[in-house]
Amino acid sequence: MKRKAIILDYMREKRWPYLLGFALLSISCLMQLLIPDILGRFTDLLEQSRLTLEDAGTYALWLLAVAVGVALFRSMGRIYLYRLSRMLEMRIRNNLFSHWEKLSAQYFNNQRIGDLMSHAISDVSVIREVTMNGIFNIMEALVLITFTVVTMVSAVNGWLTLLTMLPLPLLSILAYRFNKRIQQQSSDMQIAVSNMTSRVQEFIAGIRVVKAFVQEKAERKHFTRDNQYAVEMNRRFVRSNSLFGALSTGIVGLSFLISVVLGGVLVLNGTITLGEFVAFNTYLSLIMGPIENLGKVVNQVQRGIASEKRLLSILETEPEVVDDIAAKPDIGQLEGRIDIRNLTFHYPEAKEPSLKNINLTVPRGTSLAIVGRVGSGKSTLVHLLVRLYNPPQGTVFIDGHDIHEIPLRTLRGQIGIVPQDQFLFSTTIRDNISFDPNPYTENEVEDAAKLAQVYENIAEFPNRFDTALGERGISLSGGQRQRVSIARALIKKPSILIFDDSLSAVDTITEDLILEGLNSVMNDRTTIIIGHRISSVKSADQIVVLEEGAIAERGTHEELLQLQGLYADLYHKQMLDEEAERFPEPSDGSEIRAAERDIAAAGEQLAGTKPAVPLSRPQVLRGGANG
DSSP, X not given: OOOSOSHHHHHHHTHHHHHHHHHHHHHHHHHXXXXXXXXXXXXXXXXXXXXXXXXXXXXXXXXXXXXXXXXXXXXXXXXXXXXXXXXXXXXXXXXXXXXXXXXXXXXXXXXXXXXXXXXXXXXXXHHHHIIIIIHHHHXXXXXXXXXXXXXXXXXXXXXXHHHHXXXXXXXXXXXXXXXXXXXXXXXXXXXXXXXXXXXXXXXXXXXXXXXXXXXXXXXHHHHHHHHHHHHHHHHHHXXXXXXXXXXXXXXXXXXXXXXXXXXXXXXXXXXXXXXXXXXXXXXXXXXXXXXXXXXXXXHHHHHHHHHHHHHHHHHTOOOSSOXXXXXXXXXXXXXOOEEEEEEEEOOTTOSSOSEEEEEEEEOTTOEEEEEESTTSSHHXXXXXXXXXXXXXXXXXXXXXXXXXXXXXXXXXXXXXXXXXXXXXXXXXXXXXXXXSSSOOOHHHHHHHHHHTTOXXXXXXXXXXXXXXXXXXXXXXXXXXXXXXXXXXXXXXXXSEEEEESTTXXXXXXXXXXXXXXXXXXXXXXXXXXXXXXGGGTTTSSEEEEEETTEEEEEEOHHHHHHHTSHHHHHHHHHHHHHHHHHSOOOSSSHHHHHHHHHHHHHHHHHHSSOOSSOXXXXXXHTTSSOO
C-alpha cells in the first residue's frame, strides 16, 4: 500500500483532537489581545493625570488575570498537541519495526544497520519535532497574526497597520528562496549521521577483529573522517539556518522601525493617542514572535519533508516473501515429507543460478545430509525450505503441498532450524532457549539443554539459566553458543529439523554426544543436516553432494565411498587430517635430527657402516619404512 504522506495522513485521522488543541490555543491567543488594550488605557489615564491608585490596582489585577488565563490555556493546548505528536512518534516506530519484520532477508542484505538505526531514531525524531513545535507555532501564528492585525486596523489606525505590515511579505519570498537549499542540506545532514552511526556500529561489532589486527589507528581515522563530514554538513545547515534567521529578524526590525517613526509622527499630529501608540507597538510585539517562529517552522518543515521521504521509501518497500494468494489457512500440522522437483534458483542480484535442477525426496521421519564445498548451494537450499527466499512455483513440496500453499506462520512454526551464525540475543540463556511464542516449562528448557549437551555448562554458571548474555551471546564460547542454538530449535519439537553446519564449533567428542542425544529426537522427525565433517553426516539415511549448485552424488555413506568420487575424496582428506592431529609434526627439527642420529648409530653397530641414504622425515615419524 502506497503512502503519500505520514504527517498529513495522521492529522486527517486525528482532526478532531487537533481541532480541540487549536481551540485551546485560540482562546489563549485571544486573551493575549487584552494586554495591549489594558496597557493603552493605562497609558492614556497616566498621560491625562487621571490615574488613581485604585485604577492602577484594577489594571494590575486585570493583567494578572489575563496572564494566568493565557498561561493556563496555552499550556493546555501545548500539552494536548504535544501528546498527539508523541503518539505519532510511537506509531511511526511501531509501523517501521513491524514493516521491517515483514521484509525479506534480501532487503537486509542490501542495508547497513547504522542507516536503519538512523531511520528509527533520527528521522522519527525530526517528524516528531515538526508535528510538535512546528504545528504549534503555525497554529499560534495563524490565530494571533489574524486577530491582531484586525484589531490593529479597527482599534488604532489602518494606514499605520498597512505600512507596518508591508515588509512582512518579504518573509514568504525569503522562505521560498531558502526552501530547496535547507531541504537538501537537511537530507545531507541525515545521511552523514547515518554513515557515522554505521561506522560506530561496525566498529563495536568488530572490536575483536580491530584489536587482533592492530587497526585502532586506521579505524580512528575512518571515524574522524565520517565525523568531520557530519560536522561539515551540520555547519552548512546551520549557516543557511542562521542566515535565514538573521534576514527574518532584519525584516521584523524594519516593521518596528516603521511603527516607531510613523506612529510617533501620528502621536505628535494628534491622529492617535499615546495610549493607542503603546497599544499598537504592544500588538506588533505580540505578532513578531510568531512571525519569527514561522521562519523556524519553514526549516523544521523542510527537515521533516526530507525525513518523511526517507521513511516512506522504507514503508513503501513491498515484502518479497508473503503468504501467497493460493495459501491454504486450513493446513495444520505438517508431517514432514519433503519433495523437491526440478528446482533451479537465482538470487536477485546473481547472474548464474545458485541451484540447478535439484530433485530430492525426503520421506517423513528420515534424515538427509548435504555436503559440498563452500558456495555450492547448501544453505541456499535450506533458506528456500523456510522461505527466507521464494522458490519457483511447483518446485518445493511439503506433505504434497506446494510450499507457497502453506501459510508462513505454519511453515516456519513447524520447522526448527539451527543457523550457521548461532545468533543469540542479549538476554538470559532461558529466554534464548525458549525463544518461541509458546511458553515453556523449566523442565522443557532443561531437557532441550541436555539434548544439546550444554546443560552441564549452564549448571556451572552462578545464575544457571538466568545468566544474562552479552551482545550476540558473546559471554559464551563458540561451542556453547552453537549448542544453545541447537537447544532453541529442539524445544519447539518441530516436524522438520534443520542443522545448517551447526556442529562446526564443537569438538568431535561433544559432537558424538550431541548426535547420540539427537537420535531419539530425530527418529520421528524429518532431519536435514548440512555439514563439512563426515562424522556428523555419515549416519544419515541419504547423503547428497552438491557441486556448483547441482547434485553431483547421492546415496548412503557406504555407497558414496564405493563411488570413489567427491565424497570419498572429502572422507579420505578428513581421515588424513585426523591422523595428522593424532601425530603432529614437531615444531622444530631437533627431535627428528636426534632420531636420525640414533637410527644411524644403530645401523653402524649392526652393519658396521653408516647408512648411505639418510631416512626421510615420513619414515622417521612412522618408525622407519616398514614401521
